Amino acid sequence: MNSSNLWMVSIPLCYEVNGSCSRTIYSFGVQLAIYMACAMGMLLTVLGNLMVLIAVSHFKALHTPTNFLLLSLALADLLLGLTVLPFSAIRSVESCWYFGDDFCRLHTFLDTLFCLTSIFHLCFISIDRHYAICDPLLYPTKFTIRVACIYIGISWGVPSVYTFVFLYTGEIEEGLDHFFQDVPCVGSCQLLFNKLWGWINFPLFFFPCLIMITLYVKIFIVANRQARQISNLNRSSGSGLPLEASKRERKAAKTLGIAVGIYLVCWLPFTIDTLVDCLLNFITPPVLFDVLIWFAYFNSACNPLIYVFSYRWFRKAVKLVLTSLENDTARLFPPNVKITYII
Template identity: 50%
Template sequence: LATFLRGDSDSPPPEAVQLCYENLNGSCVKTPYSAGPRLILYTVFSFGVVLTVCGNLLVMISILHFKQLHSPANFLIASLACADFLVGVTVMPFSTVRSVESCWYFGQRYCQLHSCFEGSFCYASIYHLGFISLDRYAAVTDPLIYPTRFTSSVSGMCIAFSWLFSIIYSFCLLGTGVNAAGLEDLVHALSCVGGCQIAVNQSWVLVNFLLFFIPTFVMIIVYSKIFLIAKHQARKIESMNEKTRRSSDSYRDRVAKRERKAAKTLGIAVVAFLISWLPYFLDSIIDAFLGFITPTYIYEILVWIAYYNSAMNPLIYAFFYPWFRKAIKLIITGNVLREGSSTINLFSE
């Protein structure tokens, strides 16, 4: 775009330039891919959309339908799946067209909404994961007392905070335009019909990063403690003789083992979230302080790495949780429609 506006000598002739809207003044320049790469990109991105929507829908149906899965911790996971599901419905399909066609065809109003949804569901995910890490810490440190500490009401408050804070913050920031304060000249210079650029100034990009970093730091500390405790518990159990294992403490050991496995699985989900979103947030800081130098294709790559995180959690659950695999089988085969299916035993033990 900058090259076209400058009219450099090596720019393509005007007749070779494609516009998002050919017959409209002020249209953005279109830089589409050739047929082969376009087909590959549409396939990859569409696969991500389907995987995100279907995978997280299966998680929500599993937890909400089967009574055996009705627990405060699982309601948090279902709410997290809801955030990822909404990314797949309201964000990823439109970003697919933008990324491949290099144009935004869905109107300026939805451009702003799209960015609000993106921010809301990202922060909702990280705060859900933060509360889940605290839940796992309580479960691992004292699994027998844990049910009296993390109740349905506590879970409900965690879910409500995660959603309300994320939505209110994102819509207030992007809806009022305060994110672009001081960048009016830049925004005006880059504005064109068929574009969807959301600029965030240095102050608010730091706030965004802190809102990402603080719960992330808490999760890292909490999961470090969880794995230290789990390692200590494992050594303690190994040192017990067969007679002790068969005593009254065996139930405590089985519960502790189950909670450690759940903590490990959700710890992997947290690591996946960090790998997916950290590059995007770091780039946003670099961009804001160095004059928005990130090439468009780099930005799109970072965005899609972050989007694909919404598809990863159901895969993690399917890999580590036998009950989830069994629930998926019952849902896909239609057995959930049978009377009494909600009481089916999903656990092997």
């Protein structure tokens, strides 16, 4: 069979040195398709989160505690798209790491930092929405700018310390050699994917997921109960004014449900795979691993679409930004109107 008819052809080495990783060369069409898919993912991640940053930063009416959380989330996802995804795309397509061990460690640090930071933000946003819907009267006093800053500090601080300790602190590795898998060959960048890291990573991704699911179920129950109460009030009083509140609560529950669902679709396969690899001595093929990790990356592109782009006020804000109508803020937000939350 002619090699040009093969979907992929294996080349022995990434580098012409002993111990080099084997390299996989895809046909031109497949290689181009993968690069385009990765480029589209990066473009969606960068542009979507950049629009969130610009809109929330520019319009003072959007300077609320919840929106500051979204602003910080967008920053983490934007940095992931700018600093991590381009090199991950090259590694996925070329099946080799060409940027050296030091940069591999830095790339892994940033990758884990931004992904964990994004997940922590999603968890805190769920907590914020839980208070807003389940305890609306006390919500303005419970979730203030100060509380939002504390949540943001935890979301950045804990992942930073955790990742730094496991990547740059030599003391952690002492006495734990039986847990760690050495880098298998020259040209590989998989420092984090060892047994110890896999066992610790699983609860780090699983518990925020469990928190979000629990809060979503409670929010869904409370939102339905409030909707029924408002509907009964409308029928008894003949007033339709509270109807907007009912729609708002239902939209909040629906939005958070979509967020949790997409989070599960994006992160659960990768998280389960890392745990299975720990138990079965890293049996995941490199191609499958790349697919799973890019599914996880895709969550950062979805966050602006879930939390922000589905709202009319944000689409209007983006339109004003894109058309350079910076002096028309009053058309978007009438005087004495302040947006307290977006979902």
